[in-house]
Amino acid sequence: MRIAELSRRTGVPVPTIKYYLREGVLPPGERTSPNQARYDDTHIHRLRLVRAMVEVGGMPLATVREILDQVDADDVQSDIDKLLGTVQRAVFSTVQPHADAERQTAKEAEIVDYLRNELGWHLPLNNPAIAALASVVVTAEDLGHARFVEFIYRYAPIIGEIGVVDLDYVATAQDLDFMLESVVVGTTLGDTAILALRRMAQTNESARRFPNIRHRTFD
């Protein structure tokens, strides 16, 4: 198909498609003349994946490219772990470590100690999520919410069950390409789904505890 049809079938405007081609997040079509190229279903699929990462996942295009480069690389075939690492770094690149490096480091050690020794988690020290979580806890302390960390520790075993569901999803993939894509989709769309469910769970729990308060948003 021509670029106009690719645009029509995906709903992505032609200038945006050209931008994605220039930025290397969409592979070039098969050139049929100096000014024209032909695209196929793989382009439709990739374009939708890019849109999901940008629009639902809120990722900058540089991050999208970094992840797709890894999905496309031959040597990633045996290395889901590496892809998971890239996706993790991409998602947490916006969370800065706390300015107080000493408290940040001490809190990272405390968190790792808790998750490993109390919950028995296998946890590599260079997992970028550790720094992100420590930054959250130290920031909460700064705000006078030092007790928030106790509630984060209550989250941990609950979220442990989410990790089980996540690995079940990746395991359902029929082939390796789909498995890699499942990591990307499950992480990007899954994050948004989980935060949305958290809002609904809060609303539900609020209604359950305070049945006498009129919940204005109730139908």
Add this chain to the structure above:
Amino acid sequence: MRIAELSRRTGVPVPTIKYYLREGVLPPGERTSPNQARYDDTHIHRLRLVRAMVEVGGMPLATVREILDQVDADDVQSDIDKLLGTVQRAVFSTVQPHADAERQTAKEAEIVDYLRNELGWHLPLNNPAIAALASVVVTAEDLGHARFVEFIYRYAPIIGEIGVVDLDYVATAQDLDFMLESVVVGTTLGDTAILALRRMAQTNESARRFPNIRHRTFD
């Protein structure tokens, strides 16, 4: 204290503080001369809260202002529900409903039906998280991941337990101001904490299932 000391004690540069004052997310200090104002501990506290929402929560300043206006308003005193709604809309304003309005609407109905009838959740139809979740599910279908919705339904009862912890946290607040702030802090910092814990849970579960794969990131 003068603005220079406010900057020193919070680590926020003076030009940024002036910007926040102009944007109305930080209340003005007490004017002591035409060119000088005096600030107090409430400014330190508010400044840290703004930074947490911007840097950890990744919120645009317009969203921060909208939330703080509600926290400061007198009539919100009895209306945690309204504040929760504002925070929810703020967080999900970046998730667009799916372009196919018919599928989006049908999926919203399906999700609400499941959560209400299978899980017994109290769920108002205008909760913005419903639209965000439906958008995720329809986008996953577009990507050939139609089965992802089954896994989202497996997340739901797990995340239900997160809602219980969240309401416990809000309930520990000693006064109403702190309760309102707990909603903001718990939502903003809590989202980041939950996603960070999800990454660690995935790593842990991956290591548990595939003990023979060398996990490169392991120490």
